[in-house]
Amino acid sequence: MQLLSTRRGLFYTALLVFLAIAPWVFQWIDQPFYLDLLSRALILGIAAVSLNLILGYGGMVSLGHAAYIGIGAYCVGIPAYYDFYSGWLHIGLALSVSAVFALITGAICLRTKGVYFIMITMAFSQMVYYTFLSLEEYGADDGLVIYLRSEFPTWLSMDGAFSLYYWILGVLLLSLYFVHRLIHARFGRVIVGAKFNELRLQSLGVNTYRYRLTCYVISAMICSLAGVLLGNFTSFISPEMMGWTRSGELIFMVIMGGVSTVLGPLLGTISFVLLEEWLAAITVYWHLIFGVLLVVLVLYGKGGLDGLLGLMDRGKKSS
Template sequence: MSDLRPRLAPRLKLALVIFALLAVVPPIAQAIGEPFLIVVATRMMVFAIAALSLDLILGYGAMVSFGHAAYLGFGAYAVAILSRAGINDLLLQILAAMAAAALFAVVTGAISLRTRGVYFIMITLAFGQMAFFFFVSFSALGGDDGVALRARSTVLGIPLLQTTQGLFYVTLALLVAVFAGLYRLTLSRFGRVLTGTRESALRMQAIGFRPFPYQLTAYVIAACLCAIAGVMLANQAVYVSPAYMSWHRSGEMIVMLVLGGIGSLTGAMAGALITVGLEEGLARWSEHWRLGFGLILVLVALFSPGGLTGLLRRLNLIRGGK
C-alpha cells in the first residue's frame, strides 16, 4: 500500500535542515571556545531575511530593484530614532519600521512599476539614493558617520537582546517566521498570479488579472520584511549608518540571490548565509578577499547559473518546491 501521508517539498526539507543547523550554532560555538561565531551567524540570518524579501519581488515578480537596501536603512533608523524618543520595545520598532517602509514603497513603487526593464532598475536606484542622501544629510543622527545606539532593544520590557545568544535566537525566530510567511504566500493564489505575471504580464491580463496591484502589493510586502532585517541589523551592530542603504548593499543582496538561486526561497536564504560566511572567512584569510569572492561568483555564473539550488537540482538532490 502506498504511503498516503503528506510529504514535505524537498526544498522545504532543506530549509528545515538549515534552521536546525542554525539552532545549534550557539552551543557548538561555546563548546569550541569561539563565541564570535554566534555574532557572525546572527549577521548571516539578518541578511537572510533581507534576501528573502528581495527574492519575493526579483525571483517571483521579476522586479530587479537596486534600491531595496533603502528599506534596510529605514528599519535601522527606526530603531535609532525611536530609542532616542525613549521607545525601546522591539515590537514597536518593527511596526514603525514597517510603516515607514510601506509608505515609501507605496509611493515609489507606484511610480517605478509604470516602467519596465532597465528603466525600472534605474528608477529604483534613484529612489534608493534619494533615501541614502537624505540620511547622509540628517546631522541629528550623525549624518555620514552614523550613530551608535545606547543599548539594544527590549522585547515586551524583557532585555532578551542584551546577550549574543538572546539576539541570535530572536533573529532566528524572525527568520523562520518570514520564511514560513513567504512560503505560504508564494503557494497562494497571490503567489501564482505574481509568478504568472513574471512569465507573461500580457497573458495574465488576457485571463482577467491586472498585474499592477499584485506587483505593488508584493513590492510593499518586500519592503516591510526588509525593514525587519534593518531593525535586527541595528541591534546586532548597536550602530546605524547610511551605508546600510547604499546601492552597493542592494547589489550585495542580488549577489546573495545569484549564489543561492533566484526564485527559490530556500536558495535565497542559503545564498545569504553563504555570502556573509564567505565574506567573514575570506576577510580573515586575506585583506584582498574581494578578489577571491569575485572569482567564486564568476565560477557560479559560468557553471551553475541557477546558483546552489540549480546545482542541487542537476545532482537530482532536490526537485520542485520552494
C-alpha cells in the same frame, strides 16, 4: 519540497536543525564570534528572502533594496536617540514607514520595466541614502551608536547574544513561512504568472499592477524587519548600510543561493558571509576572488547553490 525524501530536502532539514541549536554548539566549542557571524548572516537572510519575493518570483530586479534595511535600522536608531526604546514602537514604525515609502516609490517604479526599473529603484534608494547623509542631528555620515537594544517583555527580551539570535531566527522562519504560503496562494500564482506573461493575465481581467505593487510593499516591509534586527545587532547604524553597492551584494546573495527557491537565498547569505570573513582573513585582495566567483557563477552556474544541491538529486524528482 519534500523535506526528507531528497538529498536537498535532507540538507535543508539538517541546516534548520543546526540553526536551532547553533548558539549552544558555539558556546560548547567556545567560539562566541561564530554566533555573531551567523546572526549577521541570518539578518541578511531575511533581507534576501524579501528581495527574492520580488526579484525571484516577481521578476522585479530592484537595485535599491538596501534602502529598506536602512529605514528599518533608523526606525530603531532615531527613537532610541530620543530615549524611546519600546520594541513594538520600533517594529511598528519600521513596518509603517517602509510600507508608505514602498507604496509611493513602488507606484512610480512599477510603471517602468526592465532596466528602467533597475535604475529607478536605485535612484530612490540613493535619495534615501543622501537624506540620511544630510541629517546632521542623527549623525549624518558618522552614523548613530545605539546604546540599548529595543525593549520587549522579559520573555521576549532581545538582550544577550542568545535571545537576539533566536529573535532573528524566529523572524527569519516566519518570513520564510509567509513567503512560502504567499507564493503558493492565488496571489503568488498571479505574481509568478505576471513575470512570464503579463499580457495574458491582463487580458483575463487581472490588475497585475496592483498585485505587483502589493508584492513590492510586502517585500519592503519584511526587509525593514531585517533593518530593525540589524540595528539592534550592530548597535551602530549609518547611511553606508544603504549604498547602492549593498543592494548589489543583496542581489548577489540571492543569486548565489538560487533565485525563486524558498530556502536558496538563506543558503546564499550564509555562504556569502562566511566566504567574506574567510577570504578577507586570507588576503587583502579578496574582492578579486569574489569578483571572479560572481562572473563564473553567472556564466556557468545557473541555479546557484540550491541548484547544485538539486544536481545531487538528478534522476529523482525534486520539489
